[in-house]
Amino acid sequence: MASPGLGDVGGKKTPLFTPQEIDQIAKFLVGNQRRERENIIIPRSFTPTVIKSNEEKTIEAVLESCPFKSVLSLCAGFVLGGGIGLFAASVTPTIPTHDKPQQSAREVLRELKVSTLSYGKNFAAIGFMFAGVECIIESYRGKTDWKNGTYAGGITGGILGLRAGVKAGVAGAFGFAVFSFAIDYWMRH
Template sequence: MHRQTLLLHLLQCGESAVVVTLAGRLGFVLGGAFGIFTAGIDTNVGFDPKDPYRTPTAKEVLKDMGQRGMSYAKNFAIVGAMFSCTECLVESYRGKSDWKNSVISGCITGGAIGFRAGVKAGAIGCGGFAAFSAAIDYYLR
């Protein structure tokens, strides 16, 4: 790749830094809300196998809700920022703005996330995230 082309791609992605930041922040908020919701309906919070009839205290439940909310928030933020950045790079490399960009970006993002658990998980993550991205893109366009 020529030096000028590389600089052009970097400038284009620099312009979309706002989009990547916004995706990360919205992912953080959505993930936090989802984590708090799932912790609220989880019946295993404060469960003690030695005393299965013990009711968890409000402090235990709130602590678990906070921990799970923060965990989900960080994960959703990373996925949102990673997908947005990858989509920017794919779009600038291809020079087109169409549905294929989100599918390719979904495959790269899902594969990278799943690859930590092995090659098979990476392939499943690639296919699953690409299919999800295609469905969302089809619905929105």
């Protein structure tokens, strides 16, 4: 049996490659052939992995940024609050009295508009503040877990409650933190 790398020339074993040639082959196969790789993927499962382009990565970065999340929560909060305000105003009874007779359609619509805008602005402010604070906390901690929402709820509730005083700020912080924890727990389990 012939050993690898040796040739048989006239009954005499001679190397097929010189040590310099073996070094060149090794450098070619293993050596420093650097090229920039922007998408190195280590598969973690047997499902196919999709390589993302730079444009897709840029769009993902924008969609996951704190300003985008905050503005999206602002818009969603305004729409949700407006819907709740519309519902609340439509079920609020208006009882005619002697000094205030039956409301006209114009007065009812004006009341609906005021209630809808009021609820919408309040929900928008809360959504904007909560999403922004939560994103900043998540970016700072580098983790996505239940603590981010709880901390953000405490900070948001505390800031909103401080308008009514320190005691209300503490109560708001505690209430928002507990509510945020409960919602986060329910969503994850």
